[in-house]
Amino acid sequence: MIRFEHVTKSYADGTTAVDDLTFEVAEGELVTLVGPSGCGKTTTMKMVNRLIEPTAGRILLDGEDISTLDPVRLRRRIGYVIQQVGLFPHKTVLDNTATVPHLLGRPRKQARARAAELLDLVGLDPSTYGDRYPDQLSGGQRQRVGVARALAADPPVLLMDEPFGAVDPVVREHLQNEFLRLQSTLRKTVLFVTHDIEEAVRLGDRIAVYGAGRIEQFDTPAAVLGAPATPYAAAFVGADRGLKRLSVTPVERGDLEQPPVVRLDDPAAQAAARLAADGAAWAVVLDADGALYGWVPAEALTGAAATHPAEPSPQAATVRAHARPMDAHVPLGAPLRQALSTMLQHDAGWIAVQDGDRHLGVLTPARLHTALRRSTTADAANVPRTQVALDTVPGPAVPATADGHVRTPGTVTAPAGTPDDDA
Template structure:
């Protein structure tokens, strides 16, 4: 847990970097601090590990007033990841990762075993990468080592300052995904600084949107995008916030349509007759358990045999609970008018562009009215 109580930081030249800041990051929560350059994000973060001292106010880490904790001891309990990873160039990746455990006086073998475990966790094979030197890694790999090193002593709190800033957008998205998977497993209390609203929305359980030295809104990504608290926040999250919402809105079973269905063992002729009567042009093919087998065009059924003989593999599918953005991406990738949605292998229905739009509207409305998404009646969705 990290708690700020009326914290102000004024630099000697009179700049007020942070002004009367109060907020709390719960245990196991990931809060992103986002805002334009110079708004005080880094100052906020560096006050938590006492690299910067506040002018007034108090900061608590796990209910302890950090002003009373020796800064060096404090820092060993707080993982710190920065953009310019800051690996020691003359030490191997394994030794870099073992830095903090070594400082804490762990035996060398234990520190190295822990480092190997952490490299594995961030997706770097310790046998391959452990003996290398930082210059022998890609930017993305160095970034991963930075994360592994910050986690090595298993600190309850993690501070991350633009941790994925120095890599290209594709690697960046990969690192974000990996980090989210890892965070789901280790559940650290994380404060992450970024100037990128996209990243803030993707990673944060909650987001603090900074204006000049102040938090303008502190809420879930859905609420910040759906109901910006001030015109400033609305401007910062951007006119395309409907698009950004695609990343934070999950596909729910209620969003789906039921397409024409044929069974894998059904004789093709019979399926053609039945589906012809429904004026279907294609059908989803399911097996006896309701698992997805593929799809078939109605005209193709004239060839005879069973439906299964004629079915095509279905590549355009996403798991239920995936963000709408993923479904949209699949639609574009396969130039498909719909994507199948699966729960494991079980077929739940298809998402069409119209349904995707409805789901998006519903999620915006729900957050604007402060109710959970599932509680909004379907017919209240407007086309505004």
Template structure:
């Protein structure tokens, strides 16, 4: 969709902002450009919509050299979101969002109808926010309007220059979640500039790590974190890249422990026999629908006070912590900590698949890192462990 061929940007004072850059962005792909200030990432992005003209090389958009396009028409076909949003203060939110469709010749009524659809898509009810002005919105709401406005003409390409950098961390995370939801539906081709490696890891299908005017590594977040290509990349992503890796490593079925399973309506005798056969200290308890209810300890089933004619329901302890299969390990760890739990139930849809423990979570991270370094499927990696004494 976007192709850079030996692109260089050199200024009159001799400064080279971008040096011989060649890479491609596939249709529907989101690439995050990450690096320190002055490394050339914003220059790269602005050359796509010709806010900055390259000195050498060429940029192709869907096979066409953008140098042959009228700059104004080109920009109207490319969505552009910046940190400060740039909304017109004298226009309502609905009219701000309708600006580009109107410029492209849509009737005012149709442009406003499209704007209302997009405001709703980014979580702003047009009946509530449409008639407001930018200074009547919070920073996070203005950023949502900026995204809606960039999408208003249904552009195939979206350029985003640190769009969430001006809001507090809580709002920023919420905006990131909303944007990921939108992207999973719209599948735009996106160049996303950020200086935050965690944001780059979280959002990007691939990450371009910039050095001085050039890309040091362009790969998936998992590979950049697990196998940095250069010492510069390793230093930039940080010594704690293993922790960052939690955000891009999903929970897989092979990561799960499978303790004994009993049913809420089972008699104590049957549950005790199951735990004894497995030599297990506890069991997961499922309700009558097969959904996780909680757990029961072996001691409660076999102790002197245990009534073997009673039901598991009388002894089971509720445990509501659960995550879907495919959840990032970071989110799973957060859920463990939130519930102060020793394990999480993992679900595939409504079906119980197993439990994730802290030890299993650590093993999943180790396997993922080793798999990337060795270019192996994750389920083919066996781990050496230190035996317990």
């Protein structure tokens, strides 16, 4: 969709902003351009809509040399979102969003109808926000209007120059989530400029890491973090790139453990016998529909603890009487970062992994760490994760205590995935 062929931009004072760039952005791909200030990433983007003209080389848009196209008509085919948003202060939100369709000759009523659709798409109810003016909106809301306006003419290409850089971190993350949701539906061809490697990793299908006027590495986020191509790229992504990989490494089936699974209405004695046969200290508990309910410790199902006061006999007691609710789960394919965040949020020693409402297994901190190591090794060797065998240095054997916890110096881990006082 967008192709740079030996593109250079130099100025009369001898400064070279970009030097001999050659790369391609596929249709529907989101490519992030990341690097420090002054490295040429914004110049690269502005050459696509001819706000800046290259000194040498050529840029092709869907096979056409853009130097042969009328600049104004070209820009109306390309969505453009900037950090300062650039809304017209004297126009309402609805009229701001309808600007480009109106310039393209659509009737006012049709342009406003399209604007209303897009405001709703970016999470701004047009009946609430359509008649407001930009100064009546928060920074995050103005950015949403900027995105809606850029999409109003349904352009195949979207250029975004640090669009979320002027808002606070909480709003920024929310905007990133919303944009990823939009992109998964719209599949625009996007060039996204940022100086933040974490934003680049989170959003990009591929990342172009810029040095001084040139691309040091152009690859997937996982490859850039796992195998930086140059010392510059390694220094830029940071020594903590292993942690950044959490955002781009998905939870896979091979990462999961399979503890025993029981149902809420299973007889407690039957469940206890199964756990004893498996040598398990706890089991995942599902409801009648197979959805996660929580967990149950083996000790609660055995002996006198298996008799519920409300039941006439121990045989009538069910798992329901002893199960402990827990709602810590993520979908298969979720980033390891989301999985770790969910563990911490629930103070859990494991979380369930689901495919829709279907239980697939559990992810533990140890398995999460293994998945991250396996992903790093796989990318470095350019092989699938399933082909990676890891050498592990075993630690000393530490027996479980009577309460089912494993205690090591300075740590207390509840294998059933609950706070200490619940175990």
